[in-house]
Amino acid sequence: MNKNLYALFASRFPKDKAAACMILADGRVWTYGDIDRASARMANLLVALGLQRGDRVAAQVEKTPEALVLYLATIRAGMVFLPLNPAYQRNEIEYFLGDAKPGLFVCRTQSLALGNELAKAAGVAHVLELTDSGTGSLIDAAAPYSDDFETLKRKRHDLAAILYTSGTTGRSKGAMLTHGNLAANAKTLHAYWHFGPDDVLLHMLPIFHVHGLFVACHCVLMNGTAMFFEPKFDPARALKLLPESTVFMGVPTYYVRLLQSAEFGGACCSQMRLFISGSAPLLQETFDEFKQRSGHTILERYGMTEGGMFTSNPYIGERRGGTVGLPLPGTEVRIVDDDAVLLKHDVVGNIQVRGDNVFVGYWQMPEKTKEEFTANGFFKTGDMGRMSKDGYISIIGRSKDLVITGGLNVYPKEIEELIDAMPGVLESAVIGLPHPDFGEAVTAVVVRKTPVGAGDTLSVSESTIVEVLKAQLANFKIPKRVHFVTELPRNAMGKVQKNILRQTYGAN
Ligand code: AMP
Numbered sequence: 001m002n003k004n005l006y007a008l009f010a011s012r013f014p015k016d017k018a019a020a021c022m023i024l025a026d027g028r029v030w031t032y033g034d035i036d037r038a039s040a041r042m043a044n045l046l047v048a049l050g051l052q053r054g055d056r057v058a059a060q061v062e063k064t065p066e067a068l069v070l071y072l073a074t075i076r077a078g079m080v081f082l083p084l085n086p087a088y089q090r091n092e093i094e095y096f097l098g099d100a101k102p103g104l105f106v107c108r109t110q111s112l113a114l115g116n117e118l119a120k121a122a123g124v125a126h127v128l129e130l131t132d133s134g135t136g137s138l139i140d141a142a143a144p145y146s147d148d149f150e151t152l153k154r155k156r157h158d159l160a161a162i163l164y165t166s167g168t169t170g171r172s173k174g175a176m177l178t179h180g181n182l183a184a185n186a187k188t189l190h191a192y193w194h195f196g197p198d199d200v201l202l203h204m205l206p207i208f209h210v211h212g213l214f215v216a217c218h219c220v221l222m223n224g225t226a227m228f229f230e231p232k233f234d235p236a237r238a239l240k241l242l243p244e245s246t247v248f249m250g251v252p253t254y255y256v257r258l259l260q261s262a263e264f265g266g267a268c269c270s271q272m273r274l275f276i277s278g279s280a281p282l283l284q285e286t287f288d289e290f291k292q293r294s295g296h297t298i299l300e301r302y303g304m305t306e307g308g309m310f311t312s313n314p315y316i317g318e319r320r321g322g323t324v325g326l327p328l329p330g331t332e333v334r335i336v337d338d339d340a341v342l343l344k345h346d347v348v349g350n351i352q353v354r355g356d357n358v359f360v361g362y363w364q365m366p367e368k369t370k371e372e373f374t375a376n377g378f379f380k381t382g383d384m385g386r387m388s389k390d391g392y393i394s395i396i397g398r399s400k401d402l403v404i405t406g407g408l409n410v411y412p413k414e415i416e417e418l419i420d421a422m423p424g425v426l427e428s429a430v431i432g433l434p435h436p437d438f439g440e441a442v443t444a445v446v447v448r449k450t451p452v453g454a455g456d457t458l459s460v461s462e463s464t465i466v467e468v469l470k471a472q473l474a475n476f477k478i479p480k481r482v483h484f485v486t487e488l489p490r491n492a493m494g495k496v497q498k499n500i501l502r503q504t505y506g507a508n
Contacts, residue, residue, distance in 0.1 A: 040149035042073030053078035156180030174363030185308035251494030403432030424460035
C-alpha cells in the first residue's frame with residue numbers, strides 16, 4: 001500500500017471536491033479540488049525540473065495557500081520539504097542551503113537576489129519566486145503542467161520533511177521526519193481531539209513550523225473540512241472569525257492577546273468546541289482567566305519538531321492547568337534520571353519519548369542522532385518534567401535551562417511559578433548568569449502587571465519578590481538579582497528567548 005502522506009490525505013478528502021479547504025481573508029476559497037489540481041501541477045513541475053525522489057525542496061516564503069500547495073506537491077512527488085522561517089537572514093539561509101543542499105529553493109521577491117547568490121554558492125540548481133500574494137515564477141512555471149499527477153509510492157520510512165529545530169539553544173539541527181512519522185501523529189491527533197464533519201479551524205499560526213504546518217493543517221486535511229487560513233495572528237480578525245469557527249490552535253501569547261481585548265468573551269465563542277495551546281508553557285493565570293471569560297477550558301498539549309505531539313490534556317476528562325496532559329496513544333513517555341533509571345511519580349527528571357511519530361534522526365549528524373537516542377529507541381527530548389500519580393505530565397524546563405549554582409541544581413520553572421503567582425507580576429523568566437563564587441547566579445527577569453485602574457497599587461519590587469521567595473524556598477534558589485522589563489523577548493513560536501536575557505544581563 002502507498003504510504004505517501006498525500007495519499008492518506010487524499011483518501012480523506014471530501015467526495016464533493018468543490019468543498020472548501022481554505023477560506024482566505026479576502027473571501028477567496030480554495031476547494032479540495034483546487035488543492036489537488038494545483039499540487040499536481042506543481043509536482044509535475046518539480047519532476048520536470050529534474051528533481052529526484054528524496055531531493056530537498058526548501059521554501060522561505062510567506063504563509064499563502066500556494067505555500068501549503070508547494071508542501072503537498074513536494075511530498076506527492078516523493079521529495080522532501082524544508083520550510084524556513086521568513087525572518088531568517090543571510091547567515092542562517094547560507095547555513096541551511098549549505099547543509100541541506102536542496103534541489104530547489106523557493107523564496108520571496110525581497111530575498112530573490114540573496115537567494116540566487118547563496119543558492120549558487122551552495123550548488124542549488126534552481127531558485128524560484130513565490131510572492132507574498134501567492135504569485136511569481138513558481139506559479140508561472142507550474143501553470144502549463146497537467147492537473148493530474150500520480151502520487152508517488154512511498155514507504156513508511158521514506159523522508160517527507162526536514163524541519164530545522166527552532167534553536168533557542170545551540171545550532172539548528174535538521175530533524176528528519178518520514179511519511180510514517182507524520183501520518184502516525186496526524187491520525188492520532190485527528191481522533192484524539194474529536195475532529196468531525198462540522199469542524200472549521202481558525203488557522204493563524206505560521207506554516208514553517210510543526211505547530212501550524214503539521215498539527216493544524218494535518219488535522220484539517222485528515223478531516224476534509226475547511227479552515228480560515230489567515231496570514232498571521234491578529235486579535236481583531238480572531239474576534240471576527242471565532243463566531244464562525246469551532247477549533248482554534250495557538251501559542252500562549254495568542255491567548256494572552258485575546259484576553260487583552262475587552263470584546264473577547266463567551267459570546268464570540270458560541271460555536272467553538274476546542275481551544276488548543278502549545279509550543280510554550282501556558283500560564284495558570286491565562287488558563288484560569290480564559291475559562292472565566294470564555295467558558296472554555298484550554299487544552300494544552302506538548303510536543304516538538306522531532307516528533308510532533310507527545311502528550312495532550314484529554315478531550316473528555318480533566319484538562320489540568322499547568323500540565324501538558326497525558327501521553328498520546330501510540331507515544332510512550334517516560335521520566336528518567338541521568339542514568340536512565342525510571343523515576344517515581346512527582347520526581348523531576350528527563351523526558352524521553354518513543355513512538356511511530358518520533359523522527360528518525362538529524363540530517364547528516366549520525367553522531368548527534370546516536371547521542372540523542374537510548375539503546376532501546378527512546379528519544380531524549382532535553383525537556384525536564386514530572387508525572388503525577390495519575391499520569392499528567394508537567395514541563396519544568398529544558399535540561400540546558402537548568403541553573404547550577406554552588407553545585408546545586410535549580411529548576412527555573414519552580415521559581416518562575418512562585419514569582420508569577422505574586423500580586424503585581426504578569427510573568428517572569430529565571431536564568432543563570434556567570435558568577436565568580438557560585439558558577440551561576442540565579443537571576444529573575446520580571447514583567448510587572450499594568451495597573452488596571454486608578455488607585456490600583458500593583459507595585460512589586462526586587463525586595464518584595466526576594467522576601468516572598470525566602471519564605472518558600474531554600475536559600476540557594478533565591479535570585480541574587482531581579483530585573484524588571486516591560487516584555488520578555490520571545491521567538492515566533494512564543495518561546496521566551498533566555499539566551500537573549502543571558503546576553504543582556506550577563507554583561508552587567
Ligand atoms: P519546537 O521544536 O520549536 O516545537 O519546540 C519544542 C519545545 O517547545 C519542547 O521541547 C518544549 O521545550 C517546548 N514546548 C512545547 N510545548 C510546550 C508546552 N505545552 N509547555 C511547555 N513547553 C512546551
